[in-house]
Amino acid sequence: MxxxxxxxxxxxxxxxxxxxVKALKAILEKEGLxxxxxxxxxxxxxxxKVGPLNGAKIVAKAWANKKFKEDLINNTDQVLKDMDxxxxxxxxxxxxxxxxxxxxxxxxxxxxxYPWPLLGLPPSWYKSDAYRSRAVREPRAVLSDxxxxxxxxxKVKVWDSTSEIRYLVLPQxxxxxxGLSENELVSWITRDSMIGTGFPKPPKGK
Amino acid sequence: xSKAHDMGGRVDPRRIDIxxxxxxxxxxxxxxxxxxxxxxxFSSLWNLDRSRYARESLEPQDYLQFGYFEKWLAGLIxxxxxxxxxxxxxxxxxxxxxxxxxxxxxxxxxxxxxxGGPTKRxxxxxxxxNLGETVSVRANNSNTxxxxxxxxxxxxVKGRTGKVIAYHGSHxxxxxxxxxxxxxxxxxxxxxxxxxxxxxxxxxVEDAVVVDLWESYLxxxx
Numbered sequence: 001m002x003x004x005x006x007x008x009x010x011x012x013x014x015x016x017x018x019x020x021v022k023a024l025k026a027i028l029e030k031e032g033l034x035x036x037x038x039x040x041x042x043x044x045x046x047x048x049k050v051g052p053l054n055g056a057k058i059v060a061k062a063w064a065n066k067k068f069k070e071d072l073i074n075n076t077d078q079v080l081k082d083m084d085x086x087x088x089x090x091x092x093x094x095x096x097x098x099x100x101x102x103x104x105x106x107x108x109x110x111x112x113x114y115p116w117p118l119l120g121l122p123p124s125w126y127k128s129d130a131y132r133s134r135a136v137r138e139p140r141a142v143l144s145d146x147x148x149x150x151x152x153x154x155k156v157k158v159w160d161s162t163s164e165i166r167y168l169v170l171p172q173x174x175x176x177x178x179g180l181s182e183n184e185l186v187s188w189i190t191r192d193s194m195i196g197t198g199f200p201k202p203p204k205g206k
Numbered sequence: 207x208s209k210a211h212d213m214g215g216r217v218d219p220r221r222i223d224i225x226x227x228x229x230x231x232x233x234x235x236x237x238x239x240x241x242x243x244x245x246x247x248f249s250s251l252w253n254l255d256r257s258r259y260a261r262e263s264l265e266p267q268d269y270l271q272f273g274y275f276e277k278w279l280a281g282l283i284x285x286x287x288x289x290x291x292x293x294x295x296x297x298x299x300x301x302x303x304x305x306x307x308x309x310x311x312x313x314x315x316x317x318x319x320x321x322g323g324p325t326k327r328x329x330x331x332x333x334x335x336n337l338g339e340t341v342s343v344r345a346n347n348s349n350t351x352x353x354x355x356x357x358x359x360x361x362x363v364k365g366r367t368g369k370v371i372a373y374h375g376s377h378x379x380x381x382x383x384x385x386x387x388x389x390x391x392x393x394x395x396x397x398x399x400x401x402x403x404x405x406x407x408x409x410x411v412e413d414a415v416v417v418d419l420w421e422s423y424l425x426x427x428x
Contacts, residue, residue, distance in 0.1 A: 002352045004385050006263045009287030010280035012294050017276050018235040024283060025238060027292060031304070033249070037312035039241035045319060046240070047230060088244075088322035092374070094396075109214030109360055111258055112274065121240075124226035127274045133216040136362065140409045145222040155412040160214060162358045163394055163418035164325040165374060197224075 051120035052191035054085050055168060058118065059194065060185035063173045073097060073170070080117075090117035090166050096159060097170040098196075103154050104169045105143070105196035107135035108161040115166035119191055126195070136160055146197045169196045176202070208266035215362035215405065236275040243278050244319075245310040251289045254323055255384035259356040260284045325378040327391040332421060335395060339370050340427040343397070343419065349381045350422070356384035359423045363415075366403055367427060371416065372396035379420055392421040 013020045028034045058080075062069035072079050076093045080086045086093075093115060096104040108114065109132050114122040125131055134142050139156045143149070150156065159167045171193040177185060177200070192198030231237045247257065260281035262269070269277065286292040290302035310318070335341055345365040349355030358380045376391040383389050401413040 002355075002385070002387075004352050004355060006260055006284050007287055007294070008265060008284065009292050009294055010264070010283040013283060017239070017273075017279060018233070020283075021235045021238045021242070021279055024279070024286075024292075025242065027286075028242065028246075031291065033291070033307060033309055034242060034245055035309060035311055038245055038310045038315050039238075041312045041315040042241045042244050042319070043237055045315070086320070086322070088319045091322045091324040092326055092377075094372070107214075109362075110211060110358060111261070121230045124229075124232075124274075125222050125224055128220075128222065128226070129213055129216075129270070130218045130220040131222050132213040133218040134222075136415050137215045137217070137405055138409055139413065142222060146224055152410070155414065156410065157398075157413070158415045160360065160415060160417045162360060163374070163377060163420075164323075165394075165396075165418055 046116070046121055050087075050117055052118075052189075052194065053186070054120075055115070055118040055191070055194045056186045056189035058083070058085065058168075059170055059189045059200075060182045062170055063177075063185055064182040069170075085117055087117035089113070090115045092165045093118070093168060094159075094165050095168050095170050096157070098172045100172075101154060103150055103156050103196065104167075105135060105139050105156060105158045106161065106167045106169060107132060107158060109133070109136060110160075110162060113161040113164075113166065115168050118166075118168055119194060123191070143197065146192065148198060169194050171200050174200055174202075208262075208269065209361065210266040210269040211262045212361045214360045231275075239275045239279045239282070243282050246282065246286075248308060248310045248314075248318055250306065250308050252285050253383055255356060255378070255380040256386070257281060257285060258380070259384040262356065326374070327376045327378065327389065329376050329391055331376045331392055333373070333393040334421065334426070335370050335373075335393075335424060337370055337373060340367060341370055341395075341397060342367050342425045342427045344423055344425060347423075349385075351382060351387060352385045355381060357381050359419065360417065362404060363397075363399060363417050363419075366399055368397040368399035368403070368417075370395050371398045374418070377420070379422075381420075381422075394418060394420055395424070397424070 073095050112127040139158050187203035188200045193200045261277045343363045347359040347364040349357045374394040377394040379390040379392045397419050398414050398416045401408040
């Protein structure tokens with residue numbers, strides 16, 4: 001059997017992460033291996049361009065348009081490509097629909113895989129040991145930490161993102177939002193409702 | 207590699223801190239780590255599976271104490287170390303092949319982030335399981351090629367029985383790719399397990415957990 005031991009070079013670096021990354025960056029700059037403009041562009045992408053609004057637009061469209069919803073569920077990657085919403089950490093996406101009988105919840109127990117192009121970067125709690133450990137064993141207790149209570153008649157289905165498939169929950173449309181336009185619906189759709197740790201809700205002030 | 211990262215089903219008394227919710231980055235150093243890690247991910251010196259393996263291979267106590275981006279930072283330093291870009295003084299010669307390093311340029315960022323790293327391959331590989339079929343997961347979830355190597359087979363489903371609910375085509379196999387043994391694509395399935403088949407005390411008999419599993423993680427159910 002082969003061996004593959006990565007040496008622990010990081011231990012030779014200052015332990016304070018702020019100092020540690022500066023030391024690393026100095027080496028990379030000296031070797032000419034990073035371009036600051038590229039780093040800025042990456043940050044701009046994930047701080048300003050990619051976020052839960054992307055996912056919300058898809059969900060609103062699915063609520064408003066039955067044919068689109070069917071396409072989205074059956075031909076997800078093509079639909080996302082057509083909407084220019086594919087990308088890194090969203091190369092292969094599966095949309096899971098909440099119904100009267102099933103509530104879906106997304107986790108990644110092995111690291112913190114998350115559909116970046118649709119939801120942006122994951123919140124801290126999604127990356128926490130507690131969420132990664134507990135979501136598969138006691139999803140209802142986890143949901144109650146989010147003040148989400150489910151009727152006993154609903155099955156909870158937890159999706160552990162162990163491969164490069166990324167999952168997006170299609171939440172149920174609240175009855176009180178029926179008849180609103182696709183644009184109006186977008187503001188009802190929270191990030192958590194697309195992970196399964198929350199429900200859509202009326203926008204503040206409405 | 208320790209099992210520190212394989213957290214699914216571990217008993218953890220902590221509540222989820224839902225107030226830790228909105229900021230992508232808590233400090234400027236986290237932004238630096240994030241951007242540098244993504245940029246160097248395009249250098250062609252390693253792949254995504256290797257970078258996951260690097261994080262999982264940190265000293266277990268560090269894996270458990272470090273924040274998310276601290277793990278990224280330490281893993282990245284180790285990857286740069288094995289490529290000779292960072293040295294610890296024990297190297298007998300300079301083994302960094304700068305010519306094979308692709309520096310990410312700003313003009314390519316948008317395009318490359320858009321393409322990402324698809325893992326689905328056109329090759330048709332062996333497919334022994336059908337939709338709806340009951341399958342067993344291998345009883346041992348160690349990497350079969352590399353001692354203490356990378357795997358995406360979580361501990362909590364090993365030896366368990368579930369049902370195939372989706373087939374995703376052939377995908378790059380992390381257990382090989384993380385160790386530069388080739389992409390070795392395999393059929394990838396989603397397998398649904400009843401919670402009551404996974405846990406001694408389950409919250410609800412109807413509840414289920416779905417895990418994505420590759421062909422060689424699975425066995426025929428007898």
